[in-house]
Amino acid sequence: MSTPDAPNAQNAPHAGPDWLDTADRHSPWPQLSALVTGIGVSGYSAAAGLLGVGARVAVVDERDGDAERERATILQTLGADVRLGPGSTASIPDSIPGGPDVVVTSPGWRPDAPILAQAAAAGIPILGEVDLALRLRDPEHAAPWLTLTGTNGKTTTVGMLASILSAAGLRTAAVGNIGAPVVDAVLDPEPYDVLAVELSSFQLHWSRRLWPRAAAVLNVAPDHLDWHGTLDRYAADKGKIYEGCEIACVYNVADAATEELVRAADVVEGCRAVGFTAGIPAVGMLGVVDGVLADRAFVEQRQTSAAELCNVRDLPSSAPHNVANALAAAALARAHGVRPAAVRAGLTSFTLEPHRIQRVADVDGIPYVDDSKATNAHAALASLLSYDSVVWIAGGLAKGQDFDDLVHAVKGRLRAVVLLGRDRRLIFEALSRHAPEVPVVEVADGETEVMDRVVAHARHLARPGDTVLLAPGCASFDLFASYGARGDAFGAAARRLAGGAPHSS
Known part of the structure; x- marks a missing residue:
C-alpha cells in the first residue's frame, strides 16, 4: 500500500468551484449550479439534498412513468428544473446558464451516455x-x-x-447499494455514530476518494462486463473503495x-492490510480455528493469541461463503x-434476507433451496459448493459471462440441471463441453408458468x-421483475408440489 497526501489533497477539477473537493455542509452551496442525471432513488435523494443546502438544481431522466413524475413534482415544488422523457438526456439543458458547475450521476449511467x-x-x-x-x-x-464491496456477498x-x-x-444504518441512499443518511437530523456502506461497482466507478475508516473487498469475479468492458476495469472500480482508507484495508x-x-x-499512513480466511489465520488476519x-489482527498479543468471536455453528448459515462474509x-x-x-452478539442474532440459501420447501423428502440472489457465476459457484449432490436450476441474462470454469468446478456435484431464461444455451454449451454425462432439461418460455x-x-x-x-x-430480468420475484416464484411452485397441488410437467 502507498500513502497519499493529507485528506482533500487530490487534484482540483478543471471546472466548477474550487471548494468542491473540500466541501462540507457549510460550504457556499447556494453559489453552485448542479445537474443531476437520473430521478431514481439515489438521483432523487441527491437532488433533494442539493436543494436542501441551497444549490440550483436541474434533473433529467429519459423515463417518464408514474414514479418519475411523482418525484419530479416534489423536486419542482422545491425549486428544481426537471425534464423527463425521451430526448431529455441528449444534452445539458439550457436552463443552466453557462452550464452546471457539477454533474451528479446516478449509479449505472455509463460514461458514454451523451450528457455525461x-x-x-x-x-x-x-x-x-456517494x-x-x-x-x-x-x-x-x-x-x-x-x-x-465485492462481486458477491455485499x-x-x-x-x-x-x-x-x-x-x-x-x-x-446499512446504506448505499442497500437501504437508504447515503445522502439521506448524512443529512439525517439525528446524527449516526457510524455507517455501514455497501457500494456497487457502478457507484465506485464515479468515486474519487471516500476516506473510509475501514474498507473491504469481499471477492472479484466477472460480472457486469457488458457495462465495465473488461474484468480489469471492473476490478479497478472495485479497488477504489480502499482509496484514503484510515485504519484497515x-x-x-x-x-x-x-x-x-x-x-x-x-491510504492514510499507518493503515493496515487485514486478511480473512476460512483456514487458521496468520498474524494480522481473521480466520477459523476449531x-x-x-x-489475530486486532488484539494486542496477536503474535501468540487470538480473540474468539463466534462459533461457526451459531451463524445463520455455515456455508463457506457465509462464514467468509x-x-x-x-x-x-x-x-x-x-x-x-x-461481534458475537451481532452475528448470532443476524438473520439472512430471503433468496439467499433459503430452504423454501421439502418435496418427497428432498430440500428445495432458493438462492435466487446468485445472479452471476461466482455466486452460483459458492452456492453449489455448499451441497454434495444437486439438481441445479440455472439461467437468465448472462451479462457477458461464460460458464466453463463454473461447470468444470462443480460437475462432480451435479445430479442434473434444469435451464431456463434467455441465455440458457450458454450454460447448456458449457455443460456439453465439461459435463456431457449430466442430464439437462431446457424449459422454454411459454404460456404456462415457467417456474x-x-x-x-x-x-x-x-x-434421495x-x-x-x-x-x-x-440476472432475472428476462422473465421476472427481480431476483426476488424469481425466488418467490420458485418457492411458490415448490410449495405447490409439496402440498400435492396440481402442477405442470
Whole structure:
C-alpha cells in the first residue's frame, strides 16, 4: 500500500468551484449550479439534498412513468428544473446558464451516455451520489464510514456489520447499494455514530476518494462486463473503495485479486492490510480455528493469541461463503474498535434476507433451496459448493459471462440441471463441453408458468440425498421483475408440489 497526501489533497477539477473537493455542509452551496442525471432513488435523494443546502438544481431522466413524475413534482415544488422523457438526456439543458458547475450521476449511467460525455469534454466534474454525500456531511457530526464491496456477498455482509454495530450500542444504518441512499443518511437530523456502506461497482466507478475508516473487498469475479468492458476495469472500480482508507484495508486471502487491490491503494499512513480466511489465520488476519471465528489482527498479543468471536455453528448459515462474509463483517467492526462480545452478539442474532440459501420447501423428502440472489457465476459457484449432490436450476441474462470454469468446478456435484431464461444455451454449451454425462432439461418460455414447469422437471430428476437448488448464475430480468420475484416464484411452485397441488410437467 502507498500513502497519499493529507485528506482533500487530490487534484482540483478543471471546472466548477474550487471548494468542491473540500466541501462540507457549510460550504457556499447556494453559489453552485448542479445537474443531476437520473430521478431514481439515489438521483432523487441527491437532488433533494442539493436543494436542501441551497444549490440550483436541474434533473433529467429519459423515463417518464408514474414514479418519475411523482418525484419530479416534489423536486419542482422545491425549486428544481426537471425534464423527463425521451430526448431529455441528449444534452445539458439550457436552463443552466453557462452550464452546471457539477454533474451528479446516478449509479449505472455509463460514461458514454451523451450528457455525461458532454460534461466530461467540457471539464465539468462528475460525482456519484456517494461522493456528494461525503461533501454534504456536517464536519461536527461526521459519522465514519465502514465500506465494503465485492462481486458477491455485499448485502449479507453489510447486514451482518450493521447488526454487530447495533449490538455494540452504536446508532448505525446499512446504506448505499442497500437501504437508504447515503445522502439521506448524512443529512439525517439525528446524527449516526457510524455507517455501514455497501457500494456497487457502478457507484465506485464515479468515486474519487471516500476516506473510509475501514474498507473491504469481499471477492472479484466477472460480472457486469457488458457495462465495465473488461474484468480489469471492473476490478479497478472495485479497488477504489480502499482509496484514503484510515485504519484497515480488509481483503480475502482466498482471492488474490483483492490483495492486489490493497497493494495498489493510496491510504492514510499507518493503515493496515487485514486478511480473512476460512483456514487458521496468520498474524494480522481473521480466520477459523476449531470451528471458532478468531481474530489475530486486532488484539494486542496477536503474535501468540487470538480473540474468539463466534462459533461457526451459531451463524445463520455455515456455508463457506457465509462464514467468509461473517469474517469480513467482523474485521470491519473490529477495525472500528468493537469488542468481541458485540461481534458475537451481532452475528448470532443476524438473520439472512430471503433468496439467499433459503430452504423454501421439502418435496418427497428432498430440500428445495432458493438462492435466487446468485445472479452471476461466482455466486452460483459458492452456492453449489455448499451441497454434495444437486439438481441445479440455472439461467437468465448472462451479462457477458461464460460458464466453463463454473461447470468444470462443480460437475462432480451435479445430479442434473434444469435451464431456463434467455441465455440458457450458454450454460447448456458449457455443460456439453465439461459435463456431457449430466442430464439437462431446457424449459422454454411459454404460456404456462415457467417456474412450475422447472420445479416439476427437477422433481422427476432428483433422488434421495439431493438438493434442488435455484442458483441461476444470471440476472432475472428476462422473465421476472427481480431476483426476488424469481425466488418467490420458485418457492411458490415448490410449495405447490409439496402440498400435492396440481402442477405442470
